[in-house]
Amino acid sequence: MNCSANTKTHLHLCHFHTSSLPWKPVVSSSPSLLGFPSTKKISLFGESTVISSTSAQHIPISAAATAPHSNDTNDNFMEDGGILDGNAAKGSGTTARGRRLLKVREEKRKREYDQLHNYPAWAKVLENACQNDEELRAILGDSIGNPELMRKRVEERVRQKGRDFRKSKTGSVVAFKVSFRDFNPSDSYIWFQLYGSPSDRDVNLLGSVIQSWYVMGRLGSFNSSNLQLANSLMEHNPLYDADKGFKVMPSSFHDITDVEFQDNWGRVWVDLGTSDFFAIDILLNCLTVLSSEYLGIQQVVFGGRKIGDWEEGMTNPDYGYKNFKI
Numbered sequence: 352m353n354c355s356a357n358t359k360t361h362l363h364l365c366h367f368h369t370s371s372l373p374w375k376p377v378v379s380s381s382p383s384l385l386g387f388p389s390t391k392k393i394s395l396f397g398e399s400t401v402i403s404s405t406s407a408q409h410i411p412i413s414a415a416a417t418a419p420h421s422n423d424t425n426d427n428f429m430e431d432g433g434i435l436d437g438n439a440a441k442g443s444g445t446t447a448r449g450r451r452l453l454k455v456r457e458e459k460r461k462r463e464y465d466q467l468h469n470y471p472a473w474a475k476v477l478e479n480a481c482q483n484d485e486e487l488r489a490i491l492g493d494s495i496g497n498p499e500l501m502r503k504r505v506e507e508r509v510r511q512k513g514r515d516f517r518k519s520k521t522g523s524v525v526a527f528k529v530s531f532r533d534f535n536p537s538d539s540y541i542w543f544q545l546y547g548s549p550s551d552r553d554v555n556l557l558g559s560v561i562q563s564w565y566v567m568g569r570l571g572s573f574n575s576s577n578l579q580l581a582n583s584l585m586e587h588n589p590l591y592d593a594d595k596g597f598k599v600m601p602s603s604f605h606d607i608t609d610v611e612f613q614d615n616w617g618r619v620w621v622d623l624g625t626s627d628f629f630a631i632d633i634l635l636n637c638l639t640v641l642s643s644e645y646l647g648i649q650q651v652v653f654g655g656r657k658i659g660d661w662e663e664g665m666t667n668p669d670y671g672y673k674n675f676k677i
Contacts, residue, residue, distance in 0.1 A: 474498045477505070509550060523647030529635065534654035536623040537605070542652040543617040543638075544659065548671055553646050558610045558675025560641055561619055564634050565677060568604025568623070573630035576600060602626045610675040616659045619677075 445453075478495055481488040490508045494500035523546065533539075543557065567573070577599040583589045605624030610617060623630060635651070642648040652658055666672050 471498050474501055477501060522641070522643045522645050523649075524643070525647075526639070527642050527648040528650040529653075530650065531653045532655035536621075536626075536628070538620075538622060539654045540618045540620050540656070540658075541634075542655065542658045544649040544652075545615045545617065546647045546649055548614050549612055549617070549646075549673065551673075554610075554612060554673050554675050556641065556646050557617060558677070560637050561607070561610050561675075562677050564630075564637065565604055565607045565621075567633075568626045568630055571601045571603055573604070573623075573626040573633065574599065574602040575627040575629055576602070600625075604630070607677055609677055612671075612673040613661055613665060614671045616661055618658070618661070 477487070477491065481491060481495065490504055491501055492504070494504050545553070549557070577596045579591055579596065580589055602625040604622075604626050606622040608620040610619045631653070638648060638651060657663075666674075
């Protein structure tokens with residue numbers, strides 16, 4: 352509150368205002384005579400003024416109040432993008448910078464809305480899983496936020512390495528079934544039923560086991576005539592008769608085909624030759640660990656010409672055919 356007193360006219364001017372700058376009366380050199388009642392409230396330039404006089408009826412006076420003015424057009428905008436009244440915004444209602452800001456905010460709100468309401472649920476699950484899975488994070492890479500690209504990356508990974516992202520043990524906890532159907536050791540198929548269509552990784556795993564089994568049989572490993580250490584006690588240093596082992600009639604795996612797959616079935620044709628039947632036990636031992644630790648197998652069938660929905664002559668990869676070269 353600022354007050355000034357004129358002793359000659361006994362004029363008391365009281366100015367009430369909210370500005371931080373002082374209000375000052377200005378006496379004009381060529382005043383206009385204004386007449387007021389003895390006590391009256393009037394408004395000068397938008398400010399409230401009380402004038403009280405006991406003797407003067409005509410008072411030469413003009414009053415003015417000044418306020419700071421800013422040339423910064425940014426003052427016309429609030430933090431939330433609203434527009435304040437100001438000289439810079441009176442022409443078109445906004446400024447170029449303001450329009451750009453409004454456009455950026457609108458695009459951002461649209462993206463957030465689309466991500467919230469139109470973003471696939473499975474994509475959100477993958478993004479959350481990336482926080483705890485370095486392998487999945489490396490697979491998705493810069494595709495996060497783009498569902499179509501994420502889908503392609505995941506499908507490629509599934510095709511190459513299988514479906515499980517997080518478990519190091521990818522086999523089955525259930526033992527597979529074993530059956531024989533007129534099995535002829537010199538001319539028969541061995542069938543493998545998996546829990547699903549094999550990935551490239553699954554084909555390589557099972558094919559590598561069969562290939563190793565064949566190589567060992569080809570080198571005469573499955574020969575029950577020379578099992579000198581099978582029943583020996585290992586508490587003391589055992590003795591091995593190399594001459595006896597050299598004189599034993601060799602046994603050899605004769606022939607084998609490539610390992611073929613159609614959907615979840617695989618097969619391989621074998622001719623065990625002169626190898627002993629315990630070669631079958633060794634193969635089943637290998638497949639047991641393979642199934643429990645890496646690749647789930649439902650059943651193994653020895654013999655039979657057609658199992659499941661196997662189609663002879665169908666070798667088109669587009670229909671689920673895969674093979675492993677022995």
